[in-house]
Amino acid sequence: MQTARLLVGVLLLIAGIQPACSADKPLSFGVFPHLTARQTVETYSPLADALEKHLRRRVAIYTARDFKTFVERTRQGEYDILLTAPHLAWLARQDAGYRPLLKYAQPVRGLLVVKADSPFYAPDALRGRTIATPDPIAVVVLALHAELAANELSRNIDYQTTDSGTHLNAVMQVINGRADAAMLGLPSYRLMPPELRQQLRVLAETPPLSSLMYLTHPRLRDAEAQAVRKTLLSFATTPEGQAFMQRGGFGGFADVDGNELQAFRPYALQVQEMLRAPQ
Structure with missing residues (x-):
């Protein structure tokens, strides 16, 4: 499955194609573009496979060619499950109502x-x-x-x-x-x-910064969002999840609170100004 996901996923990532609407439309998992398309698919395929298994629904990995495009797609609510930086998580909550689920426990620098x-x-x-x-x-x-x-x-x-x-x-x-x-x-x-x-x-x-955060779009009901959260926590205890955490230096999962997001408001406002500036 992972090889097929890699070949198809990289093409979708590069093309920026969203799946066609249908009754069995996959959950879109948006990963902010800190890695290349191939690295994104290779890194997050094990987690996407776990989500598919436990949610019994296909999961498609997406990113964008740059942060600006990713922020705009987030603002438009294109991703059901979102993995993004903390200041962009603040924007996602403000602009599209995304709800924080978890973050990586290990701070970043x-x-x-x-x-x-x-x-x-x-x-x-x-x-x-x-x-x-x-x-x-x-x-x-x-x-x-x-x-x-x-x-x-x-x-x-x-x-x-x-x-x-x-x-x-x-x-x-x-x-x-x-x-x-x-x-x-x-x-x-x-x-x-x-x-x-x-x-x-x-x-x-730099001093330690909060790590990447997982959020869900409000179109996912509370039960669905909690199922995603439970799956992520369960994945972290498996051999595949432990290897995933060790390779990325993520340190497992931890809860996110509103005060933590609020601390990134100044950076988020900087981003807003940068995105409004003429190119």
Whole structure:
């Protein structure tokens, strides 16, 4: 099943196709685009398989080509089950009524990395340099800009950024010598092949941030939402779920409360302003 899901899923992810409406329409599982399409399907297929088995309903994995598109699809309520960053979870609740279910227990950090043999050993050394970033509305990017500002480095004044689209692409800009440093999230860093991580050195990191959150659209009734929650918790206890958690460094599942989401309101409002700005 996983091979078939991978081949079909990657095509759907790239095309951005939603399944046709029908009585047996699959549950759409939207995963925010911090990984490539192939990585997304490979990583989340075991979880989708568990949901299919326990809910007795097909589950289709979707993402988007960029964060802006993903946020817009979320706002339109295209995903039944949503996995997204905490500041985007705040927007999902405000804009489309999504209800938080669970989050990954292990906090994440934003990492500022350079090549292993780089001459830079402190953030201040990047003054006048170029930093590759994944999508600029990623919470780890916003947090890292705040960290650099605390070191008296202002974006577009003391350093320039280049938007690479994904965490992996940002890292490759550094490895290939096209950027002096890169911003990325710790989960994406852990999922990279060891041969890539060996070529990098962490220069700075943010304080802990709440991890990715699972939410359900209000069109799923309470019983359906609770069935999804129960399935996720059950999956985490299986050998497949434990391998999934270990590979991603997710640390299992934990509850989400409203106060936690509220703490990300400032980042969410930044995202709103960025999305409204003319391109």
